[in-house]
Amino acid sequence: MKNKINILFSPIMILKKKYILTRHWITVFVLFAVTPIAFAQQKAKQIDDLMGRYVDNGKFNGSVLVVENGKVIFKKGYGLANMEWNIPNTPDTKFRLGSLTKQFTAMLIMQLVEQGKLKLEGKITDYLTDYPKAAGDKITIHHLLTHTSGIPNYTNLPAFKTFNRNRYKPADFLKQFSDLPLEFEPGSAFAYSNSGYFLLGAIIEKVTGKTYEKVLQENIFTPLQMNNTGYDMFFKILPKRATGYDRWNLEYENAPYLDMSIPYAAGSLYSTVEDLALWDQALYSDKLLSASSKAIMLTPYKSDYAYGWGVYKTQIAQLKDSVEAMGHQGGINGFNTSLIRIPKNKHLVVLLNNTGGTNLGAMQNNILKILYDQPFDLPKISVAYVLGKTLATTSLANALKRYAEIKKQPAYYLNEGEINGLGYGMIATGKIREAIAVFNLNVMEYPQSFNVWDSRGEAYMLNGEKTKAIMDYKKSLELDPYSMNAIRKLNELGEKVADPKEATVEDKILDTYVGKYQLTPSFVISITKEGARLYEQATGQPRHELYAESESKFFMKAIDGKILFVKNEQGSVEKLVLFQNGQEMQGKRVN
Template sequence: MKQTLLLFFLSISIISTIRAQSKPEKIAALVKYYSDEGLFNGSVLVAQKDEVIYKGAVGMANFEWNVPNTTNTRFRLGSITKQFTAMLIMQLVEEGKVRLDGKITDYLPNYRRETGEKVTIHHLLSHGSGIPNYTDDDSFFPNSGKYYRVHDFIKTYCSGDLEFEPGSRFNYSNSGYFILGAIIEAVSGNSYEKQLQVKVLDVVGMKNTGYDMHEYLIEARASGYEQKLEGYRNAAFLNMALPYSAGSLYSTVEDLHLWNQALYSNKLLGDSLKQKMFMGYLPMGGSMKSGYGWFIEKIPTQDSSKFINMIWHSGGINGFLTELARFPEEHNFIVVLDNTTGATTPLFRDIIAVLYDLPLESKKKTFANAVRKQIRASSVIAACDSFMALTETQRNEYDMAVAEYLLNRWGYERLREQKDAGGALKLFELNTKLFPHSSNVFDSYGEALGRIGKYEAAAENYKKSLEIDSSHKRRIQGIIDAFTYRPDTLRVKIDGHVMVLYKTGNKGPVVVLEAGGNSDHSCWSSIVPELSKVAIVITYDRPGYRDSEACSQSRTANRVAEELHQALNKSGISGPYIVGGWSWGGAFARAFAALYPAETKGLLLVDPATKESYAQMALKYPDEFTRLVITRSAINIAAQDEFDAMMPAMNQASRSDKLYKGKTELLIAGSLREWSASETPLKKIWISELQKWSKQQPNVRAQVVESGHFIQREKPEIVIAALKRLMGQ
């Protein structure tokens, strides 16, 4: 009894101590908690009624040199940059140089006219332009290490067809803010970097803020990291010219506090235009609306009639996450900067709760960190089995914050980077058990099951995903339909290395499809389901791609063709074949037809690379040719080996024309929209040389298609029609 009373009074004492903590102490405890749980590594500043009540940093700015983070550490801001871009635009509006109802083409006359005449500055600022977001483009991240001039980048990545009528809805678009940066340069006559420095940073006194470029020497700059299951890694390289006015700034928590204070004055902008920045324009879901470079949100309180008005934005860029919020009515301010792509949002939201005396759940060990520790101590499968066996009561002992996000991320890490399909499946399965009402966890589990050939189980998980959230019905239903014509995976050993082929369909002629450079068999996925209704379709991965083992043999066209022929024979797939090749794969397909003309019924070339095109490009535009072709980025060693063998491969393909005289279908991509201004002359040579080649060859049917280079994705029906002509249908 005495012991019970002692424990009772001790508990009362602990609770009283927690309640007695000041707000700065509570915030410090939160920062420590998230740091200890492996969810935060960075710097934080909190101000109440304009007075800084907490300022601190945890973890490392550089793990390799054991340099700690401080409140003077400079972090990349990512999309927090957008509020600075919006300010520069509004300053130009105040000066009468830009109108909010002005169109893109009023300031960038070379912009695509049919869309540029519809989109206003207001649409760009409020994310209502309808211009596709360039970071959603499949080709962006593979090219994110390259340098682009501003106008070239806009033509390549920010000039797509409008996804909706401008102003009709919200759709977050980095492209819109990139275009705003170009408008700032065109109207002001200064570079974006200089205009920012002169008109904002110097005025506010932000001496530790600037435009970040990899080659700059920046004092106290944090390194960016990704936290993997096995620990931290350096984040992937990103050419900082690409985020540009949508995300290329760096700063410190103290400088951002100066920025916040300046927004209460008129030193940067008059009140009337400043108010326009903070108005809510387009609904974003829930209680949020888009402003100009900011989001406007009403946070509910315990009193249903009262809300906390917050103006905020977050940011994410390779290795960094950021959160920044202003509360103008109370003059409160929060900024959270992280350099490990941890989980800043839970910490950020908890700090809001502390500032406004909102309910704050007691902190428990996080489920994600417990799983991570167990995996490192045993294995992925053992750890997942252990945590799946927990009772609901046992699970309630953990904080589930960010568990779904991290388990999903780790699953893809094991699937794509570690080639650990078993571990990935376990992580995705655990996520479905923990979060049965999440569409995304079933989508991810379905993808992993499909990757290893468990198509029925994959389809079932995709169906569950669709039942929970039908907003992605078209994409998911297409995946489910594809499983109806699912491939058989064939593994054969060629010269000591395993090659993987995929066979789809069971009747009709045999169609064998070669991928392009830097591409695997999935580049044909848009046409395989439909084509497999009338043909046996063979796609495959060349050595070094996906599950096909790398080999030491040269990557010339003849060598690739010989390997493919051996693989087909060992798989029991006999000809005659209709052979197709896209882009770089066109050279391999031509070589195959020449080496095995008796077994080749027809040849399909989809916007193929040729010796003649490359020769003319190199002759007339040597610098652009070197940048675009010779120094291209390879996704793996196998791709680099293929690029290194470019000239022998192209020469062999060119000589093959004398040996194969059968029917050929040639599809030429005629659109120039994905090529930058400096690259357009090279594309015109590409088109011209293919047309010239087709006229010199017997039995070639050429067609210029209004499409980008990836014709089989953009116009799959045209590719299928060409193959059917070769089949004789």
């Protein structure tokens, strides 16, 4: 008999019999529910398929762990922990955590508060008597924990790259930012600041008389048997430690060195996905902290930030009700990380990646959809990624043939910026002929984009094809009269082109753009005004003057970049959009 088996979603196995009686026979229908183990296995396979697609797409290289209803249902490593020795990632590979460190620092602070050794309303100068009093007398522990202190973020300082290789004692490093003027009155605004958590580490050491590393070990890692977690220092021999890499288009390189005395209590820890599952489970108990203190620690303040955690409501696909989530992401040279927990259902997703910046948020959200039995889409495959891999292993003709085969297939996606980046990757390795061929594809696909003509013009210049370069740069300028790179290149090629005429913007409108805009936790653009001129300065980069293309859109002459200011429905400027190298990034206004 052809019949359908209905699956009952239940935490226990159900065996239900229905008897239908007639004069001559009895038919027995048995309805079986699939056990929780079978459901978990099904979800584990879906997660594996999902992450495998990200891996095949060059978007993930690391380890994953997923907890459902308090039980680990999936853990696996993907890609390589060390590319030189071809050593694979596994669930017990150790990764640098970056800013996931902050939740551990916050826990230590709350333990000290519970012991009566610290007060949340206590001032910096109550504990660090040498700290400048002008700021230290009014900034509290609470301000430091919630990123509302107003202390400038030291990783945003222009000089950061000049001292990030040096080893510092905490008291010495504090001098890098302690004398800087506050960005706002403490408590009045939110601005993500590693400086605040660095200070918390120094306060922990002062109050306990022990190193931050030792307090972590004694108060958290040893009690929870987190034997694969600790303070990462480069000189230590650390078994199963992943190497951090950055990816330039399709090529990987070792990430720049960063001495871990600098991230310190803001980002210095290493761990495994398995140990972070132990940490998650401990937060459901009173082993480390009382329930009342945990409630304080996990109460969100400005911008949904609690003490070391983002705490917020999130809507998962088509679910009627939102759920409360607690999470954080981290990024540090060669690594980026993500941890999210849903306390109501005891769900946890941990993603640790050792190939620099990638969009872990998209992966995390898809895994949550799987946990809640919601529809999700497998990520499409990048045409640019496949094209680049094919170019690396076969002829240009074969690569172009492969491109033509897949570019319109539903499982693949085409992106102008990625194709453009691949072209520049070819230039970087001296493959100018291949670069021109790649840029040709972009010109055919996106003929109304000024940037694709600009990029091909550069390749023609490098190849000595001056006439073709001039034609492409003129086309780029026709599409965007404010393209300063095209103007500069045309002048270099002997074509005299004047700078574009700047629009006039009222002074009071310029004033509304002044502020800080956070594009990522570690990348901020500051907009300042001097006289009637606006200036932008991005994290770790020189300052550039802005020139008005319109009332809300500005261009830069020194570099190829534009900024658009966006207002909300109330007419207030709430974000900016940065356009650079054919890409765009949005930054939320934080003060």
